[in-house]
Amino acid sequence: MTANALKHKARKRFGQNFLHDPNIIQRIIQSIAVTDKQHIVEIGPGKGALTEYLVQLCAKLDVIELDRDLIPILEQQFEHCNNFQIHNADALQFDFSVLSQNNKLRLVGNLPYNISTPLIFHLLENISIIHDMHFMLQKEVVERLTACPGTKIYGRLSILVQYLCHAEQLFIVHPGAFSPAPKIDSAIIQLTPRTHTASLVNATLDNLSFVARSAFSQRRKTLRNNLKTILTPEQIMQCDIDPARRAETLNIDEFVKLTNQYAKINSDI
Ligand code: SAM
Numbered sequence: 001m002t003a004n005a006l007k008h009k010a011r012k013r014f015g016q017n018f019l020h021d022p023n024i025i026q027r028i029i030q031s032i033a034v035t036d037k038q039h040i041v042e043i044g045p046g047k048g049a050l051t052e053y054l055v056q057l058c059a060k061l062d063v064i065e066l067d068r069d070l071i072p073i074l075e076q077q078f079e080h081c082n083n084f085q086i087h088n089a090d091a092l093q094f095d096f097s098v099l100s101q102n103n104k105l106r107l108v109g110n111l112p113y114n115i116s117t118p119l120i121f122h123l124l125e126n127i128s129i130i131h132d133m134h135f136m137l138q139k140e141v142v143e144r145l146t147a148c149p150g151t152k153i154y155g156r157l158s159i160l161v162q163y164l165c166h167a168e169q170l171f172i173v174h175p176g177a178f179s180p181a182p183k184i185d186s187a188i189i190q191l192t193p194r195t196h197t198a199s200l201v202n203a204t205l206d207n208l209s210f211v212a213r214s215a216f217s218q219r220r221k222t223l224r225n226n227l228k229t230i231l232t233p234e235q236i237m238q239c240d241i242d243p244a245r246r247a248e249t250l251n252i253d254e255f256v257k258l259t260n261q262y263a264k265i266n267s268d269i
Contacts, residue, residue, distance in 0.1 A: 008047065010180055014067050015112025019049040019136075021177035028188060029053045031170050032108055032134050041099055043091045043109035043119070043135075046070060048077050050108065055081050058106075062099050064091045091119055096126045104131035111135050113182070120145075120161065120191075124205070127164050133191040134170075142169050142187040149251050156212040159255050163200075163208060165191040198253035203263035211259045215247035222246055227258070235261055 010016040019025055028050060034040060034057040045051040045063040047070065055061045055078060064087045065071065071088050078084045087094065092115055099105060107130060111119060116137045123133065137145075146167045147154040161167050170188040175181040200208060217226050224233050224243035233243040239257040241250065250258075 008069060008073060011067065013114075015044075015114045016046065016067070017110075017113075017178035017180060017182045018046050019110055019177060020179045024173055024177040025049055025053070027171065028110075028134070028136070029057075031188060031190070032106070034058045034106070037103075038106055038131075039099070039103045040106050040108055041096070043107065044112055045074060045086075046110070047073055050110065051078065054108065055084050059083060061085070062087060064089050064094055066090050091115070092122055096123070097129055100129035104129055106131045107133040107135075109135050111137060113138050113141075116141060117157065124160070124164050127193050130193055132193070133165075133189075135189050135191070136173060136186050137189055139172055139185040139187040142189045145189060145191075149249060151248070154248050155216050156209060159212045159252055160205065160209055161191065163196070163205075163252050163256065164193060166194045167191050196256075198256040200256055201260050201263075202267060203259045207263050208255065208259045211262050212247070212255055215250070215255070215258070219248065220246070223250075223258075230262055231258065231265070235265065 010018060034054060036057065036059060038058045039060045040054050040058045042051055042054060042061065042063045045065050051061070051063060051074070060083050062085050063074065065074065066089065068088055071086060074086055096105065107123065123130065144153050144155065144157050145161045146169050147158040168190045170190055173186040173188065175183065175185065211230070214230055215223060215226050222244050223236055223241065226247065227236065236243040236258065239254070239261050241254055241258065
């Protein structure tokens with residue numbers, strides 16, 4: 001760590017919990033398994049805990065960091081690396097398509113917790129240019145994103161992410177691995193874009209989000225009840241789904257069928 005890095009004070013509003021446990025850093029790097037031809041994009045490099053290893057392993061590393069006080073620290077540390085580029089920008093507003101030329105991007109980051117969910121949705125909008133994603137998130141968020149039907153935490157977030165990606169929790173990281181230590185456990189999630197068994201037809205991700213939000217609006221109630229303003233019981237049955245079921249029992253493909261039905265009915269109006 002440089003003298004400058006020591007001077008930087010972690011800011012809560014940027015979600016700054018810097019990794020300092022070498023074993024965890026190594027475990028994350030091994031999980032990403034970078035090869036020398038790959039283009040990596042790191043979101044929130046901070047003081048370079050992961051960057052230091054990534055830059056040595058890949059063909060090209062772009063990092064996106066919002067905190068301008070960290071930029072000179074990163075510049076000083078990595079200016080000798082000709083495969084390295086810093087973008088002092090907000091990842092939530094960043095146009096990731098400008099980075100993808102021929103190769104799909106591998107996205108990596110110990111994400112600021114306060115923006116992790118909107119950021120993942122921003123990235124899902126660019127799924128066609130993404131090879132995969134490895135992120136550190138709050139453990140609770142990882143559990144929701146990877147949840148299976150029939151569980152209490154399965155919901156709109158699980159459906160939207162799992163429609164586009166295979167989502168897997170890799171391992172848990174305890175607060176002591178960070179400085180300052182957060183109050184909660186974190187976990188590493190791997191998101192790999194998937195090919196669909198059922199696809200949205202003339203329907204958007206926003207439609208899927210809306211149908212899922214409606215279906216889960218009152219968790220204990222049936223689809224007949226929760227969807228009554230958008231689909232009739234007959235229209236639900238046309239999707240081979242019993243309107244007496246509850247949202248948490250439906251798999252992703254069934255949500256896709258309901259969304260296609262909803263989009264079709266609304267386009268007919
Ligand atoms: N990667 C470093 C590490 O593991 O030690 C830092 C991780 S820290 C949890 C999150 C990092 O994301 C910080 O460096 C913070 O300044 C940066 N950050 C916060 N909001 C951001 C945003 N909207 N866009 C890009 N970077 C952001």
